Amino acid sequence: MNECGLCEQVLEDGYLCPGDTLGLAERLERMPRLYEALAGFLTPAARGLGEAVSRGPAVATLPVDEAVLDLRYGGIALVLESWLSAVQEARGWGQPAVQGSPEGRVYRAARSLGANLEWIAAAYPAAGDLAREVREMEGAALSIVGALPDRGRRLGQCVAVDASGVICGAVVWQRPGQKLRCDWCGSSYQTEQELLVLLHGLSKAGAAEDVA
Template structure:
């Protein structure tokens, strides 16, 4: 039975009530599966970032700039994601955090950045069930992994990021989210909203009118 009343424990990501066999966990099964799907997609997207470095690539447009100034030799957005300090470093930072909490030895990185990306994703996916059950910041991890995937997809495919919707909390605070936002906390009254609850709120512009 889904314990979805006001006093029952909730998933820290989507804020839905946890099922009886999920009690004590920080993330529900659907959110855990969604994180795993995001992780599984990242190595392939990361491999394609190198093809999006040239000006005009990844956007469907011509590589020739219409401005009078010469284009940069490389596009900075995919370069920042592909370079050290980008996607791989973010993933490795999370794995280090997990290993420290688990009492494991510090992970070692071998090979090039693509090899390291493949390796760190594999290890994160292996330990994801533990994180869903025991890591107090798994909601932050879920947001960062989702964001990394969206950023890579935007650079590889040229698709625009999801449109942001502005709704109004009953306390009057405007809340902005995208259609793939799993949950959100109102910064004013601290009310937690799941995805379906956010969609049920009135648009901020209409509320103001």
């Protein structure tokens, strides 16, 4: 018998209960969007237009919010990547590549951890520590940005294929008044055929052959 590493619920086996596994999955899915939302809070709020202006000596203000800076340039990406590195080492795999923009690094690390969640919950003794750190990191970010805005209706996963033949796989959301497109790779879904490809998870090549 084991205990859930987060809530200490008794488990027949494994290291993370189903509820906390689901919670971790949802936090990992939200993390890239939360990371993007933090960008709007980097600069401290400007002085209100109706606020009295002092005639005394000018006082230098901090050009950026340090808490946001820590999360945007270090915190989120490094935490997720360090856990992904530890998971891959525990599985006997090579180390993950760390490259690209901070946004891309957060997305790739969060997505890769999500892809390993079944194994993490079942076989990774540090699963509770991982879940706890991700929860605390999300809480720190939400204390800055507040509740995330409604991201719309989930339609499916992006089926665009890049030059190397890898399917994007990011979730595509439908938002009122906005064109339907993948937030990650930028692929659009405007025509009826493109929408059917998205909704049914078909490859574009396969769909084209069927139409022909």
